[in-house]
Amino acid sequence: MYLVPLSLARRLGPALKPLRALVAGGWLQEADTDCLLRLVHPALRLKRVFARVESRVWVADDMLALGLRTNGNAHGWRPGQHVRLYRELDGVRHGRSYSLTKAEPDGRIELAVRRQPGGRFSNGLLERLEVGSLVELDPAQGELTWPHEAGSVLLLAAGSGITPLLGLLRHALAQGFAAPVTLLHYVRQRRQRAFGEELQGLMARYPNFQVRWAISGEAPAAGELAGRFQAAHLAGRPVHSLLACGPHGFVASVDDWWRAEPRAGGLQVEAFTPPAPSVGGGEQVRLRFARSHRELPGNSAVNLLEQAEAHGLRPPHGCRQGICTACTCQLLAGGVRDLRTGGLTHGPGLPIRLCVSAPLGDVELDL
Amino acid sequence: MRHDRQLTAAELDSFGAELDALRQRTLDDLGEPDARYIRRIRAAVRLCCWSGRALLLLGWFPPTWLLGVALLGLGKILENMELGHNVMHGQYDWMNDPELRGTRYEWDIAGPADFWRHTHNHIHHSYTNVLGKDDDVGYGLVRLFPEQRWKPFYRWQPLWVTLQALLFQYSVAVQHLRLDQYVKGRMSRAELRPLLRQFNAKLLRQSVKDYLAFPLLALLLGTSAAAVLVGNLLANLIRNLWTFTVIFCGHFTERAAVFPPSVLEGESRGHWYLRQLRGSSNLTGGPLLHILTGNLSHQIEHHLFPDLPARRYAELAVEVREIAARYGQVYNSGRLSRQFGTVLRRIWKYRLA
Ligand code: FES
Numbered sequence: 172m173y174l175v176p177l178s179l180a181r182r183l184g185p186a187l188k189p190l191r192a193l194v195a196g197g198w199l200q201e202a203d204t205d206c207l208l209r210l211v212h213p214a215l216r217l218k219r220v221f222a223r224v225e226s227r228v229w230v231a232d233d234m235l236a237l238g239l240r241t242n243g244n245a246h247g248w249r250p251g252q253h254v255r256l257y258r259e260l261d262g263v264r265h266g267r268s269y270s271l272t273k274a275e276p277d278g279r280i281e282l283a284v285r286r287q288p289g290g291r292f293s294n295g296l297l298e299r300l301e302v303g304s305l306v307e308l309d310p311a312q313g314e315l316t317w318p319h320e321a322g323s324v325l326l327l328a329a330g331s332g333i334t335p336l337l338g339l340l341r342h343a344l345a346q347g348f349a350a351p352v353t354l355l356h357y358v359r360q361r362r363q364r365a366f367g368e369e370l371q372g373l374m375a376r377y378p379n380f381q382v383r384w385a386i387s388g389e390a391p392a393a394g395e396l397a398g399r400f401q402a403a404h405l406a407g408r409p410v411h412s413l414l415a416c417g418p419h420g421f422v423a424s425v426d427d428w429w430r431a432e433p434r435a436g437g438l439q440v441e442a443f444t445p446p447a448p449s450v451g452g453g454e455q456v457r458l459r460f461a462r463s464h465r466e467l468p469g470n471s472a473v474n475l476l477e478q479a480e481a482h483g484l485r486p487p488h489g490c491r492q493g494i495c496t497a498c499t500c501q502l503l504a505g506g507v508r509d510l511r512t513g514g515l516t517h518g519p520g521l522p523i524r525l526c527v528s529a530p531l532g533d534v535e536l537d538l
Numbered sequence: 539m540r541h542d543r544q545l546t547a548a549e550l551d552s553f554g555a556e557l558d559a560l561r562q563r564t565l566d567d568l569g570e571p572d573a574r575y576i577r578r579i580r581a582a583v584r585l586c587c588w589s590g591r592a593l594l595l596l597g598w599f600p601p602t603w604l605l606g607v608a609l610l611g612l613g614k615i616l617e618n619m620e621l622g623h624n625v626m627h628g629q630y631d632w633m634n635d636p637e638l639r640g641t642r643y644e645w646d647i648a649g650p651a652d653f654w655r656h657t658h659n660h661i662h663h664s665y666t667n668v669l670g671k672d673d674d675v676g677y678g679l680v681r682l683f684p685e686q687r688w689k690p691f692y693r694w695q696p697l698w699v700t701l702q703a704l705l706f707q708y709s710v711a712v713q714h715l716r717l718d719q720y721v722k723g724r725m726s727r728a729e730l731r732p733l734l735r736q737f738n739a740k741l742l743r744q745s746v747k748d749y750l751a752f753p754l755l756a757l758l759l760g761t762s763a764a765a766v767l768v769g770n771l772l773a774n775l776i777r778n779l780w781t782f783t784v785i786f787c788g789h790f791t792e793r794a795a796v797f798p799p800s801v802l803e804g805e806s807r808g809h810w811y812l813r814q815l816r817g818s819s820n821l822t823g824g825p826l827l828h829i830l831t832g833n834l835s836h837q838i839e840h841h842l843f844p845d846l847p848a849r850r851y852a853e854l855a856v857e858v859r860e861i862a863a864r865y866g867q868v869y870n871s872g873r874l875s876r877q878f879g880t881v882l883r884r885i886w887k888y889r890l891a
Contacts, residue, residue: 197644197743202637203584219636262573264634489660492810494844496628497660499641512562522631522639 173212177223177240180212181278184243191217213305214242220308222280224300231365233286234331235297241278241308248274250338252313255519256282256306258295264307266520267292268443270334270416271311272366273341283365285331309520315439317343321412322436323350327400327425329357329417333365335441336416344377353381353408357400357417359388400424411436418444459535460484461503469530474510475500476525479538486525486538493527500525505534540793542816543866547806553865554808560857561843564850565632572847573633579620579829580638586613587646591752594769597761607769611776617646618781619832620848626655629847647777649711650740653733657714663844667789667796667817674789675796677702677709678718681888683796688891695889706778706785711737748774780830783878784821788837791819792880793870814841815862820855820871827874828852838869 175183187208193199194217205216214221222245226238248254250273255266273281287293300306317339318324324343326336333356340354358364361384370382385396385404396404400421405428413436415425422442429438458469458478469478476498479486489497493511499522506517507528515531516523525536545553590610596602622645624630630638644651657673665671669685676682680699681692702709715733719725748770753763795816801809821827821835828835828851836851839858846854862869 197739198747200644202580205637206584259573262568262570262633266634489656490664492664494663495655495660496631496640496845497655499628499631499639511558512565514562514565521634522628522641 174210175212177212177214177242180215181241181243183211183215187217212242216242216244218244220244220310221305222308224302224304224306225279227300227302230283230369231367232360232362234283234363234365235286236272236281236283236366237296237300238273239280239282239306239308241280243278245278245280245308245311248280248311249316250274250342251315251317251335252311252338253335254280254282254311255309256296257308257520258292258300258306260291260295264520265292265518266309268519270313270331270338272334272338274311274338283331283334283337285365313441315339315414315416315441317348318412318414318437318439319343319348321350323409323411324348324352325405325408325410325413326352326354327357327413327415327417328354329400329421330359330363331365332415332417332421332441332443334416336414337366337370339414340373340380344373344380349379351379351381351409352377353383355383355385355396355404357385357387357421359386361386361389361392361395400428402428410434413437414439416441416443418442456530457533458482458530459504459533460538461535462538469534471508471530471532473529474526475507475523475528475530475534475536478530479525479536484538488526491526493524496524498525499523501537503535503537506531507534540795540816540868540870542868545808545812545865549865550806550808550812552808553861554806554811556861557811557842557858558807560854560861561846564843564846564854568632568847572630572849573635575849576621576625576630576633576638576847579616583613583617583621586610586616588613590773594752594766595756595759595761597756598765603765603769607772607776610769610773614646614773614777615780615830616832618777619784619834620829621832622646622651623832623834624848626651627659628845631845646744647710648707648741648744649714650736652736653711653714657710659844663841665802666814666841667794668799668802668813669796670799671802673713674785676790677713679709680885682790682884684888685796685798686888688888692889696885699885703779703782704775706782707774711741783874784831784834786881787821787874787877788818788834788840790881790884791870791872791877792883793868794819811842812867814838815858815867815869817841818870819877820869821874821877822871823874835874838871 190204194201194204201217208215214223220241222239222241224237225240228236230236248271250271253268253270255268257264257266269282269284271280272283284293284296286297315335326340328336356364364384374380374382383396387399391397413429415422419442422440426440453470453472456469456471457466459466463484467482476486476488486500487497489495502516502521502523503519506515507523508515508531510527510529586609590606590613593602593606622643625638625643626640628640631640662672662674667675669675676686679702680695681688715737716725720730749767752770753767756763756766797813801813815838818837818841820838823835833848833851834840836855839851839854842858859869
């Protein structure tokens, strides 16, 4: 049993202010302080966001909605954003991003996790993350916003691309958004229609909302669309404002379609897979430096330290041969190759040494 | 004193490749047991330091006071060596745990972690035992090798070394300021100022904690502030003497080699490894010795693979020793008392030209 329940621990947040100030001044170690706070409640931390799993609901054959409650350090989170969720596997803390399908002011959030063939992380969540367990989350990110002024809204989702759009949709409808809204959800098989019942319920409750499914891996039934995204699916629908989310290929084809004609409304797209990585030496890649807000062309054969310097950045460095760790930097997206060993590192949040890492494809760095 | 075989360029390449392969095998094998180990060490550090401080708050009562000093000293040694030193080398970066990330960790000694990451991780580990490049060779205070030019100042070096040992954490802290460069006019006041600010801030925090805050707490609790103050002083002293001993035994024993700056020109990977091997010396002993030295008892393995978790050095040592033997290289290893004896002999011998 814990000293206090999570709801009370959440309210301790403001009381921890003096401790945070002491940590900021270097008088206390954050790790030591967190170690003591955990005795009060295992999710209680000075700054890091921890959350407890409160519910598990299967919303499709291959998708699980996780209800979580955060510890009070999650501020300003909005549905439609995504958060990175961390779990430890074999001593390594791995993180994956999931969209917020819900974010309530009382700290309750919902994430939907889809089964990935061969995916150790997501499948581990589906099989082993029990109600009551604790996970760590990073602050929410993402720019998708509901176009409140739009005369009509079209939502296009492919696969688990439904999750951020559902978050926005639920919120907008509950707030009384009255203009017509249409959602097209592209799935391979009928049993992958995540949140299907809830969406039909919303359609019954809100006359301005319509949902249709497009099936690409089976013969479509009456009322269903067939195949992947195509212009014909949109025939006769008013498109003022469009939001699309799905894998890179899907988002790219929606984007092409949108740009084929001049349009008045707004387009927002989000892809949850990067473009296919180019492996090998000397290819053109894009380097994104998150802190300095720059995106620049790069080369997959040259170490990242030199490339960053060539673009005028001055990351800390020392030995330039992989020993001193002065150049260690966080990888935010994409993958890198260790020039000494050929070893590959993928995945957000992992520390890499710039001086001995070359980009595998497009990468984003915490620089 | 060393009888190493000269290696051809081809031999150097294969020597380097063998060590690279060894490093990679260990990297591939890192996992849960390594993570558990370092977290246990951190728990032990907290347990020792917190219980030590609590005992000191009970006042002068000899059994609790002595135990308090011992526990706090032990906690500080573990934090300095097995936790701080190793984490700051990035040995546990692969865990991706923000609390154990090498570039962010701040340790419980007078010198700011950022200073040390530069002077130690970068300068010392890249230029190990290269005269004029590696300031750790004598720290500018001591002449340890005949290759170092003699100055009259060195005549008194046994005294300087004793002072340095007693104040070791401050001597490590001050190193990064490069005051000698400033005095010689090679560094401007403007360059020194930000360093000094960082240095003072950390020094202030550390002194306030040990010599003001905790003694005041004792006063508030109605026990002896002096007991806490003296206890903290002693715990820091124990740690200073111990870390000094370990560090000096790692590089300045009888069979340790130094190198002229010319070795650095176009140095190959294999040759870099060779220099690390020749410049370092190991201590033999039981598991407790290894933990208390932060596994710097395996200084050779540490210098070959500074970013591999130190708990692996013992198993790596078996193969490193075998590789060294095959390439005809001396593997400098011995008991603590013997190795330290040879360090003292160096200090005594080279005080004169
Ligand atoms: S600069 Fe030393 S590890 Fe990259």
